Amino acid sequence: MTLDEAAKDYENWVKRMRERYGDFKYLAVRSFQQRGTLHFHLLADLPAIPRTELVDGTFRDIWGLGSVELKRIYSLPMEERRNKLKLDLIKNLRDFKTDERSYGKRLFLQSKNLIVPETVKGNFYELMEKWRSEGYVPKLMDSRQFPVEYLRYVQLETYHLKK
Incomplete structure (x- = not known):
């Protein structure tokens, strides 16, 4: 799968998520797994997702292209130098940028409603x-x-x- 195909899959996922759960803001970073497939890391302010949909796989099936891991974050002190999430996102950005497959591609994906x-x-x-x-x-x-x-x-x- 090419980066352009993966980007289209991602855009379609965002549309399906908004149809089911409403609007949300996101920042996504892409990275290549060791086997070469593309992987997305997403920071989002998702609305409340019913627990039943998390348990029965409805939420996972909206992506439909592999595994989905969801972690809830309540407080994000991004200004802290050792913030693990920030360091992971920066590492993925660096890895993506240094990979020749990412040449000419945007480093990250963000929703239009994100306050920058x-x-x-x-x-x-x-x-x-x-x-x-x-x-x-x-x-x-x-x-x-x-x-x-x-x-x-x-x-x-x-x-x-x-x-």
Whole structure:
């Protein structure tokens, strides 16, 4: 199965889920299993699914293309550096990106109704000065270095702005 075929299967699954359970937001990351098949990791705010449908396989059968594992998450402190879910998603993104089969494909899939945080790029010192002059107090949430070709690394920092 190609990535395009898998993407179509995934889109059809989202449609079937929305028909049965209503609207929901999601972020999905793809990865290749050792045997080469595509695998989806999904973070979603699914509405309440009746327990009977979890037990009798109705929920699993909506996917219809293999096994489904569902885990309930109540609280997600994503700003914590050692958050297992965040680290797993990042690992899958990296693995997917480095696989030649993913060339030219989007790294992740997301619902159109997902609220996406604003990304600001620019000169670090100018941005900090601008935010402080506007009354914001930048709080460092995460800092990472990623090795890159030609440069030694790229530094990625995530800040939360509070007034």
